Amino acid sequence: MFVKEGELPGIGKKYSMKTENGDTIVVVIHHTGKREIYYFEDENEEPTAVIELTDEEARTLGTILVGALFQPTSDEEKIGFLMKHLAFEWVKISEGSFLTGKSIKELEIRKKYGVIIVAIIRDENVIVSPSPLFQFQPGDTIVVVGTLDNVKKFVKLVEGKEE
Known part of the structure; x- marks a missing residue:
């Protein structure tokens, strides 16, 4: 130029x-x-x-x-940021889980565990952004998002490996 x-x-x-x-x-x-x-x-x-x-x-x-007031962010940078700060995990509810028959609201999942349930897979159905009144059943697969630490703790709890 x-x-x-x-x-x-x-x-x-x-x-x-x-x-x-x-x-x-x-x-x-x-x-x-x-x-x-x-x-x-x-x-x-x-x-x-x-x-x-x-x-x-x-x-x-x-x-x-010159980018001093506004710095455009590429999709790769956005994804990289999310990957550093967020974790997504799928966890299946087993027979006898403390979640069985209880609702998201009743369990206060976001408040107590610092994670968000973004979807539930039940049989062949995907329930995106389930209602707070949604009740868990054995065999449901929960798609959860949160910080890496909170997601790990929640998954261990659901799998019965931590109280």
Whole structure:
């Protein structure tokens, strides 16, 4: 990418830049602080768009463009963040489990164990976001989400390996 800089006597400075797709952006910075941005499509002589900004507006826009105020997050970064901080697990309810016949609300699962039941698999049915009044049965598979520690503790409890 090439940026051309020039003096505009009595006005200020002019910067021109060719974009990857062949368009041209020209920025004029006045001695007063005012900025003008001209956008030329392809090789057009006349600008397609002209934007005038105050010094403060230009500085705010500049910080956004360099990522100082807003940093876009890629899907990979979002997934990586979730993978570091959340755990998902499936756990099957066995005969005699303390969950049998009780509801999510009655067991206070979120409050007591710090996990959220996001789905229940019963027979061939998937119940997404089950009601707090949903009652567990042996053979149900619970899909749970929470922090890694809380999910591990909950799974051990459901499997009868920890009280």
